[in-house]
Structure formats: structure tokens, C-alpha cells
Amino acid sequence: MSSLDVPREQWATRAGFILAAVGSAVGLGNIWRFPFLTAESGGAVFVLVYLLLVALIGLPVMLVEFVIGRRSERNPIGAFRRLGHPSWKFAGVIGALAGFIILSYYSVVGGWVLQYIVASFSGGYGGDPETFFVETASGTDAIVSHAVFMGLVAGIVALGVRNGLERAAKVMVPSVIVLLVALAGYGATLPNANEGYQFYLNPDVSTFASDAVSILPAAAGQAFFTLSLGMGVMITYSSYLGEDRNLLNDSLIIVAIDTFIALLAGLVAFPFLASQGVDLETGGGGAGAVFISLATAFESMPAGHLVGGVFFIMLAIAALSSAFSILEVVVSFVIDTFDVGRVPATVGITAVIFVVGIPTAIDLNYLDAYDLFANNILLIVGGLVLSIFIGWIYAPNALEELGQGRTGDGAFDAYWINVVRFVVPIVLLYTVYLAVVEYVEFIQGTFL
Numbered sequence: 314m315s316s317l318d319v320p321r322e323q324w325a326t327r328a329g330f331i332l333a334a335v336g337s338a339v340g341l342g343n344i345w346r347f348p349f350l351t352a353e354s355g356g357a358v359f360v361l362v363y364l365l366l367v368a369l370i371g372l373p374v375m376l377v378e379f380v381i382g383r384r385s386e387r388n389p390i391g392a393f394r395r396l397g398h399p400s401w402k403f404a405g406v407i408g409a410l411a412g413f414i415i416l417s418y419y420s421v422v423g424g425w426v427l428q429y430i431v432a433s434f435s436g437g438y439g440g441d442p443e444t445f446f447v448e449t450a451s452g453t454d455a456i457v458s459h460a461v462f463m464g465l466v467a468g469i470v471a472l473g474v475r476n477g478l479e480r481a482a483k484v485m486v487p488s489v490i491v492l493l494v495a496l497a498g499y500g501a502t503l504p505n506a507n508e509g510y511q512f513y514l515n516p517d518v519s520t521f522a523s524d525a526v527s528i529l530p531a532a533a534g535q536a537f538f539t540l541s542l543g544m545g546v547m548i549t550y551s552s553y554l555g556e557d558r559n560l561l562n563d564s565l566i567i568v569a570i571d572t573f574i575a576l577l578a579g580l581v582a583f584p585f586l587a588s589q590g591v592d593l594e595t596g597g598g599g600a601g602a603v604f605i606s607l608a609t610a611f612e613s614m615p616a617g618h619l620v621g622g623v624f625f626i627m628l629a630i631a632a633l634s635s636a637f638s639i640l641e642v643v644v645s646f647v648i649d650t651f652d653v654g655r656v657p658a659t660v661g662i663t664a665v666i667f668v669v670g671i672p673t674a675i676d677l678n679y680l681d682a683y684d685l686f687a688n689n690i691l692l693i694v695g696g697l698v699l700s701i702f703i704g705w706i707y708a709p710n711a712l713e714e715l716g717q718g719r720t721g722d723g724a725f726d727a728y729w730i731n732v733v734r735f736v737v738p739i740v741l742l743y744t745v746y747l748a749v750v751e752y753v754e755f756i757q758g759t760f761l
Contacts, residue, residue, distance in 0.1 A: 322473060323553050330554060331566055333482040333638070337546050338571035339489060340635025341422055342539040344628055345603050347575050348582035352593050354531050355524055357516035360579070362532040364572065370740055371536045372568050373732045374696045375547055376715065377703045379560045382551030384714045388645040389545030392552070398706065404698040408545035409642055411691035415544065416639040417670035418683045420466065423632040424458030424674070425449055425604060426625055433611070433622035442608040446601050455674035460667055466636040467663040470644055471656045485634040492627035493577045499620065500584035503610075509583030512593045530748035533741070534689035539575055540568065541635070543692030543699075545642040552645070559719040581624075585610045603628075640666070678759050685755055689748040697741040704734035 324330040351359050385392035389405030428449050432438045438445035449455065472480075500506060521528055537543045551560070582603065586593060589610045611621030640662065647658040673680040703711045712726050 323555060327558060327563070329483060330550065330558070331563055331570075332486045334541075334547065334550050334563075334567045335570045335574075336482040336486045336634030337541040337550065337638030338539055338567065338635070339486060339574045340631045340633075341419060341426075341628070342535065342635065343571070343575040344493075344578040344581075344631050345422065347535060347539065348579055348586075348603065350531055350535055351513065351579060352583075352586075354528050355517070355520040356512040356593065357514055358518060358520045359528055359532055360513065360576075361516045362521060362528055363535055363575075366533050366536040366740075367540065367568060367572055369732070370533070370696075370737055371540045371542060372564060373729055373737060374537075374542050374700060375540060375564045375568065376560060376729060377696075377699050377711075377733060378542065378545075378547035379551040379554075379564060380703060380711045380714045381699065382548035383554045383556070383558070383560065383717075384710065385548075386552050388552065388649050389548040389642060390646050391649045392548060393702075396707065396710070398702070401698075401702050401706070404695065404702060405545060405548070405646075407691060407698060408543055408548070408695040409646060411687050411695055412544035412546065412639040412642045413666060413669070414683050414687040414691070415538075416466075416636060417666050418673040418680045419632070419636055419639070420462045420666065421455060421459045421670050421674045421680065423462035423466075423629070423636060424455060424460075426629045426632055427458050427462060428454060429604060429608070429625040430622060430629060432608075433618050433625055436618060438608045438612070442605050442612065443601075445608070446604045449604070450601070450677060451675055456671060459670055459674050462632075462636070463663050463667050463670075465633060466640055467659050469633070469637040470640045471659040473655060482634060485630045489627055489631045489634070490574065490577075492623060492630075493574065493581060496620070496624055496627070497577055497580040500581050500588075503584050503588035503614075505587045505590070506584035507587075509585075509587030509593070510580075512587070513579050513583040526747055527751065530689045530693075530744050530751060533693055533744040534748070537692040537696055538688050540571060541638060543695035544639065545695075546638045549642045549645045550638070556717045558717075560715055560717075561719060561725065582607070589613070682756065682759070685748075685752050690745060690752060693741050693745050693748065697738060697745065700733045700737040700741070704730060704738070708734075 324333070381389075381392050381396070385395040387395045389408045390402050392405060393399055393401040425446075429438070432445065432449075500509075541547055554560075583593065586606050589606055591606050607624065608621065611617040611624070614620055640659070643662050643666075644655065644658050647653050647662065648655060651658075673683055708730055712723075712730060715726055715729070716723070
């Protein structure tokens with residue numbers, strides 16, 4: 314029996330699919346990456362550009378991936394052969410490669426979080442949070458915690474769609490929301506919280522005019538990363554959907570919940586940072602902001618170790634929910650293509666990703682190099698190619714698939730296909746150009 318004839322696993326419930334997709338979108342991208350990128354990129358003006366890109370580009374591209382996934386019932390690479398356009402499989406390769414690179418360093422950051430959970434309850438970072446971060450973020454401890462995190466991710470994926478991904482998402486996503494709301498409420502009581510809100514919520518449009526070259530690629534990369542676009546996750550997840558599901562409604566719910574959680578993460582991070590007198594205009598500590606500045610804040614609070622422990626537990630849950638969705642993309646490809654069992658496929662791929670991530674556990678410059686390349690370039694290129702395919706090659710079939718499971722006069726369908734044909738490619742082409750220029754400058758300044 315060929316892999317194309319094997320019955321496809323499906324989500325048990327609509328809520329399970331939505332929570333799994335939200336869980337993929339909600340992770341370190343929302344709670345770790347979004348706050349420090351916001352700080353580095355001008356504060357509220359970055360948030361405004363990010364929200365515009367989520368609505369104008371992110372939602373249409375999510376529907377592109379949903380249509381490809383459900384129509385093909387295959388992984389991002391095998392999907393194009395199933396759709397009758399095997400020459401376009403390179404689009405899926407781009408996405409799978411992006412996810413592979415992202416997970417290799419994402420797992421390293423996830424390992425940091427595991428170490429911080431232990432430290433929060435033991436007081437391990439109390440003496441000098443900055444020194445503790447440096448020791449945690451690189452070296453033997455970082456490699457070991459990277460391995461532990463990947464092991465947890467592999468365990469969930471090995472259980473399959475219903476027993477692993479769906480069950481985990483039903484617990485993890487509500488837990489993240491509850492903990493974030495509680496922490497945001499606590500943050501509102503901190504001294505100088507208003508300064509954090511001002512920086513985060515009051516945009517200075519003139520900042521965009523002067524820094525558009527850096528803000529646009531960062532915001533676009535963040536929009537794609539936080540929505541799990543361009544890396545094949547949503548193609549893979551929607552490949553487990555039945556034809557009775559309303560793709561438009563589901564995508565709107567997923568985008569809305571993910572955006573809400575991203576904004577909520579900022580309402581946690583910036584009051585905490587401002588309460589410590591961190592200069593938000595300078596970026597608040599970059600990739601270490603959550604770990605250094607917030608650890609310092611927790612240390613000075615009543616019951617700070619408990620609050621810190623809760624925060625990092627929440628961060629770990631969010632990180633795991635995204636990580637197993639990325640791993641599922643590559644595992645799905647191996648299962649569909651080579652008829653390999655889920656467990657051996659998961660173990661083998663996990664081992665390779667672990668090895669690829671080791672450099673980022675040794676030198677943080679590699680983490681930045683991986684992150685900028687995968688997020689600001691590969692994800693955007695992946696979304697660009699998929700949009701061109703749907704808009705110009707597969708439009709009639711795509712519109713037919715989008716109409717499955719819902720009723721309507723088709724007004725949105727016409728809007729969607731025209732946005733996918735014209736608006737998305739123009740915006741993403743320009744964004745990729747800016748991102749490549751920025752990446753070349755980064756490599757020259759860091760490694761050459």
C-alpha cells in the first residue's frame with residue numbers, strides 16, 4: 314500500500330484543531346520574541362505595523378495554507394504532488410527547512426526556560442541575574458537542557474495527532490491564557506507600570522518613517538512566526554481536517570486568539586520591565602530581556618520566586634505547544650513519504666535537530682544568525698511562493714476548497730484571491746529585499 318492510500322489521521326473535534334493551531338501560534342514567539350522585538354523596534358509603532366500585517370497579510374496567507382493542506386491531505390512537500398503540481402514541491406521544502414532551523418534554536422531557548430523554572434523556586438538567579446543568564450544561555454547546561462526540551466517535544470509528537478497534539482493543546486492553551494491574564498493583572502499594580510504601557514500602546518508614527526527599513530522586516534517576520542506561517546505547520550494541521558470545516562471561521566478564530574495573547578504578553582512584559590527602570594528605548598536587553606530584566610523584577614517583589622516560577626512555567630507550556638507543531642511538519646513528511654512509523658521518524662528527526670541546535674547553545678551569535686535567516690527571510694519567502702501558487706496557478710481549485718463547509722455569496726472569496734495575487738506578493742517581495750540587506754549586514758558585522 315502506498316503512502317497516498319494510507320487513511321489520514323483527523324482531529325477528533327473542531328475545538329481540538331483550533332486549540333492545536335492556536336497552541337502552535339502561541340509560544341516563545343508571543344511571550345519571548347514579541348516583547349523584545351517590540352522594544353528594539355520602536356515600541357508601539359512596531360505593534361501597530363505588526364497588527365496591520367497580521368490582518369492584511371497573515372490572515373490571507375493562513376487561508377492559503379489551510380486550502381493547500383485540506384485539499385491535499387498531505388505534508389507541505391507531498392501536498393503539491395497530490396495537487397497535481399509536483400514541480401512546486403520546493404515551496405514545501407522552504408517551509409520545512411525554515412521550521413527545522415527554527416526548532417533547532419527554539420529548543421535551546423526552551424531549555425533556558427526549563428532551567429529558569431528550577432532557579433525560580435531555588436533562588437538560583439537571585440544573586441546576579443545577568444551572570445546567571447550568561448551561564449544558562451551557553452555551555453554544557455544549555456546543551457543538556459536543549460536535549461531535555463527536545464525529548465519532551467518528541468514524546469508528545471510520537472503519541473500522534475489525537476493522543477498527542479490534540480490532548481496536549483486542550484490543556485496547554487487555556488493554561489497559558491489564564492496565567493498570562495493573572496500576570497498582566499499583577500503587572501498593573503507595579504510602580505512605573507504606566508511608563509511601560511505608554512511605550513507599548515502609544516505609537517509615534519514618525520518612528521516608522523525613520524526606521525521602516527528595520528521595522529517592516531521585523532514585524533513581517535514576527536507576524537509569520539507567531540501565526541506559524543511559511544513553515545508548513547498550518548498546511549500539516551489542516552491536512553487532518555474534514556471537508557465540513559469552515560476554513561474562514563477557523564482562521565479568524567485562530568488569528569484573533571493568537572493576536573490577543575501576543576498583546577497580552579506585552580501587557581505582562583513592559584510593566585515588569587518599566588518597574589525595574591529598564592531603558593525601553595534601547596531594547597530592554599534584547600533576547601535576554603525576559604530572562605535578565607524580568608528575573609531581576611521577580612527578585613525584588615514580594616513572593617517574587619513564586620511569581621517568577623509561575624511565569625516561567627507558563628512560558629515553558631507555550632514553548633512546548635509551538636515546538637511540537639513544528640516537529641510535526643517534518644515528522645509528517647517522513648511518515649507520508651517513506652512509510653516510516655511515527656515513533657522511529659520522531660526519534661530520528663529529533664536527534665538531527667538537536668545536533669543542528671548545538672552551535673546556538675554554545676554561542677548566542679549563532680542564535681541571532683539562525684533567527685534572522687529563518688524568520689525574516691525563509692518564512693517570508695515561503696509565504697510568498699505559496700501565495701503565488703494559489704493566486705496564479707491553483708486559483709479555481711483553491712476557491713472551490715475555500716467554499717467547502719460554509720455558505721455565502723463569495724464576496725470574501727473574490728477579495729481573498731485578489732489580495733493573494735497582488736497585495737501579498739508585493740508586500741512580501743519588498744520585505745524580503747529589506748530582510749536580505751539587513752541579514753548581509755549582520756553576518757558581515759558579526760562573523761566577518
